[in-house]
Amino acid sequence: MPVTPTDAYIADFVDFVRASPSSYHAAAEVARRLQSAGFERLDERDEWPVGGRHVVVRDGAVVAWVAPATADAATPFRVVGAHTDSPSFKLKPRPTTSSEGLLQVGVEVYGGPLLNSWLDRELELAGRIVTDDGATHLVRTGPMLRIPQLAIHLDREVNKGLTLDKQRHVQPIWGAGGSGEILDVLAASAGVDAARIVGHDVLAADTQAPARFGLGDALFASGRMDNLSSVYAGLVALLEAPSDAGHVSVLAAFDHEELGSESRSGASGPFLDDVLVRIGAGLGAGDIERRRAYAASWIVSSDAGHAVHPNYPDRHDPVNRPVLGGGPLLKLNANQRYASDAEGAALWAAVCRQAGVATQPFVSNNSIPCGSTIGPLSATRLGIRTVDVGVPLLSMHSARELAHVDDLVALGAAVTAFFAG
Incomplete structure (x- = not known):
């Protein structure tokens, strides 16, 4: 056609x-x-x-x-x-955390996102880092993060109304059973040494590709x-x-x-x-x-x-x-x-x-x-x-x-x- x-x-x-x-x-x-x-x-x-x-x-x-x-x-x-x-989630200054054997990243809520829509999605980190020479580098990780929702077996009332605490419930995971620093991942994306990163403005983004769908491919999701x-x-x-x-x-x-x-x-x-x-x-x-x-x-x-x-x-x-x-x-x-x-x-x-x-x-x-x-x-x-x-x-x-x-x-x-x- x-x-x-x-x-x-x-x-x-x-x-x-x-x-x-x-x-x-x-x-x-x-x-x-x-x-x-x-x-x-x-x-x-x-x-x-x-x-x-x-x-x-x-x-x-x-x-x-x-x-x-x-x-x-x-x-x-x-x-x-x-x-x-x-609206999204912005990386905090000391972003790498861990809990219960899982690596997580600390984020602040940026703007007014529909928090529940970010659950159970493969996310990437994207934005800019600044190195000690004053140079600015654009960075993006590709699929790296996920905010897993609590299973219904552990919250039988969830379908009556989901309440998410912005500090406790939306910190993404990015690894299991190991150690690492998320700044190392960002540094690798830019091809620089992580020790040289002195500032960052980095946010989460959904990695699912935009798509047409529906009757006549008239609807568009992104x-x-x-x-x-x-x-x-x-x-x-x-x-x-x-x-x-x-x-x-x-x-x-x-x-x-x-x-x-x-x-x-x-x-x-x-x-x-x-x-x-x-x-x-x-x-x-x-x-x-x-x-x-x-x-x-x-x-x-x-x-x-x-x-x-x-x-x-x-x-x-x-x-x-x-x-x-x-x-x-x-x-x-x-x-x-x-x-x-x-x-x-x-x-x-x-x-x-x-x-x-x-x-x-x-x-x-x-x-x-x-x-x-x-x-x-x-x-x-x-x-x-x-x-x-x-x-x-x-x-x-x-x-x-x-x-x-x-x-x-x-x-x-x-x-x-x-x-x-």
């Missing part, structure tokens, strides 16, 4: 997810792909050229842009914002779709962004959204503003010109949202009922947990119409307040008009989330249209 555009998009998205087990790997993979397509990677410590196609990485975040040759000091920006991190679905859509869109648009097209994929975004590489930090200021300065913009550019700019904050769960229909708004396969979401909240307003709704409707894709509104049940996104943070920090969107998911914050392939592809088409202007 011929390969359809949907097949090609999903197959490449699978490759992207598998290359991105941590925020650091995701940022590196975005940069790698862009450099392969002719983007120049820049160092924040250097002078930057004016115009062109560029990418810069800061820790687990990445910002890339396409500046048209006709850009001037007041040229506006069109930004697709996303985040590279996902880890980290919140929010690699948006990072990938923005990447695809930027690769197709026109070089003669009336704006600078920008992809900003931040880290630490699941923790509140308050870091130098998070949306509350200075990263995006630093880059936009430097782009504008290269085009001759002073403070007034930059403010003019921001006033004419837009941010599409793209992050996953909730589809109506068929087994829990009462947890959703009784009228606004987004479904898998119904198109990307326009995310709305009266208390500005999302940044969308009427103007943003109009922009998103126009973008989806131009892309030929459906969209559907999401609003929370009043009794179950929603979370937030980078949207309100970016709008507050920069004063740029912002609209919140994303693909509908089931099992959000699970080790393995569920989407519809058509929604994933439609999001890519919509943000491509956004960059097209």
